[in-house]
Amino acid sequence: MLATLITALLSCPAAQTAAAPTDFAARFTGRTLRFDYHHCGDATHEQIAPDGFRLEGEWAGSRTQLTDALDYGKYRFVVRDAAGGATLWSQGFCSIYGEWETTGEAKRQWRAFHESQRFPEPRNAVTLHLEKRANDLSWREFWRGECDPASRFVDRSPVTARGGVMPIDVKGDPATKVDLLIIGDGWTGRQRDDFIDDVHRLTGALFATEPFQRRRGDFNVRAIMAPAPQPGVADPRGGKFIDTPIRLQFNAFDLDRYMLTFANRELRELAAQAPYDALILLANTRKYGGGGIYNLWATCAADTEPAAYVFVHEFGHSFGGLADEYYSSQVAYEEFTPAGTEPWEPNVTALHDPARLKWRDLVAAGTPLPTPWDQAAYDELDVAYQKRRAEALAANADDATNEALMREIKASGGAQLAKEPWFGQVGAFRGGAYEPTNLYRPSVDCIMFTRNPTAFCPVCERAIERVIDTLAR
Numbered sequence: 001m002l003a004t005l006i007t008a009l010l011s012c013p014a015a016q017t018a019a020a021p022t023d024f025a026a027r028f029t030g031r032t033l034r035f036d037y038h039h040c041g042d043a044t045h046e047q048i049a050p051d052g053f054r055l056e057g058e059w060a061g062s063r064t065q066l067t068d069a070l071d072y073g074k075y076r077f078v079v080r081d082a083a084g085g086a087t088l089w090s091q092g093f094c095s096i097y098g099e100w101e102t103t104g105e106a107k108r109q110w111r112a113f114h115e116s117q118r119f120p121e122p123r124n125a126v127t128l129h130l131e132k133r134a135n136d137l138s139w140r141e142f143w144r145g146e147c148d149p150a151s152r153f154v155d156r157s158p159v160t161a162r163g164g165v166m167p168i169d170v171k172g173d174p175a176t177k178v179d180l181l182i183i184g185d186g187w188t189g190r191q192r193d194d195f196i197d198d199v200h201r202l203t204g205a206l207f208a209t210e211p212f213q214r215r216r217g218d219f220n221v222r223a224i225m226a227p228a229p230q231p232g233v234a235d236p237r238g239g240k241f242i243d244t245p246i247r248l249q250f251n252a253f254d255l256d257r258y259m260l261t262f263a264n265r266e267l268r269e270l271a272a273q274a275p276y277d278a279l280i281l282l283a284n285t286r287k288y289g290g291g292g293i294y295n296l297w298a299t300c301a302a303d304t305e306p307a308a309y310v311f312v313h314e315f316g317h318s319f320g321g322l323a324d325e326y327y328s329s330q331v332a333y334e335e336f337t338p339a340g341t342e343p344w345e346p347n348v349t350a351l352h353d354p355a356r357l358k359w360r361d362l363v364a365a366g367t368p369l370p371t372p373w374d375q376a377a378y379d380e381l382d383v384a385y386q387k388r389r390a391e392a393l394a395a396n397a398d399d400a401t402n403e404a405l406m407r408e409i410k411a412s413g414g415a416q417l418a419k420e421p422w423f424g425q426v427g428a429f430r431g432g433a434y435e436p437t438n439l440y441r442p443s444v445d446c447i448m449f450t451r452n453p454t455a456f457c458p459v460c461e462r463a464i465e466r467v468i469d470t471l472a473r
């Protein structure tokens, strides 16, 4: 692709003064307000159609850091005081719509996706603003609306109790903890203990990984599981359709392994029973798959052999705002990062100016930028693997066959990467975020690149820790 657009390196957002706790009490009630809407359009149009407002329970987010200083995300939601215009709250995010609009289908037809924005319930009338990131990384408002929290248009009915909220590891006040809520889908009522075992196994893997390990005391973990009519979740390519409580399904965007839910309202009503900052949706299936969208949620197949890896990798997307560092696997996106632009994600770069690399401070003196690695040798292995994976998919291979294939590439690919002279060092290695040539990643290997390592690279680790810092104080 020809890089013709003027680009800008990711710049730090203007310093924003965090509101003191007394300001929070003056401006907000301490509960959570949810704004539901339909996000619709095609490759060239984008519209917001409001659906309604819903009062949820206690606000689980920070009460001292109310505006988003991280500046991650394709979109940003901003709440302003209707009287004075002051920014009261803001949050960057990504969405299913934001991914879908980069697929081929968006060139042919319109679609609508149900979305929600949750924010602390304001005491007075506010204006709501949805902004989208431009190619130079600045923000452009594309929708605004009004919200009077005292109006009859806010649904204040109690949230329906379903499934039961299970405290897995609750350490303290939601206001000063990261509240992680795991929602199970595809377990029957009789399989509740199996679900709880899976939650312990997978959160155990997460908290064995840095930076989560050293920050474990900053997390509360809860789980909810509403019983499904039969085990498993929908698998359209396998001809399997099940009406599960949050309707997780494989084959999103017609990609077999991509598991999402489009039933946002059902999911939000179930989740609203517990305080939460982050959601992970678990599916009772051995079929390999998952997904993760920044500040939306992560999904994970609980019983696939690499489930622990999928759980941590997808949470890297949804919680840390991390990009995929791989570039060869089949995806539906036709241009995920517009040509010639610097990605907003903290762990990939177009490397237009090595001196201003956004993780420059983590690069040791003497490390060349870009940093050499034998991409051709790795690609040769990977192309052969992707071909066999495609053949297995076409032949509708069983889970054991697919797992054996993944073990094989892990052994050969992992050994290949470990031989690289700059292995384990931070640099800028060509290939990342679905782009083999135009984008660079921080390390030879990372949880966001392959299934080989058990650690995030230092750049990803730091990005995740910054998110923890914004929620746990």
Ligand SMILES: [Zn+2]
Pocket: 325, 347, 442, 443, 446, 447, 448, 456, 457, 458, 459, 460, 461
């Ligand atoms: Zn990384």
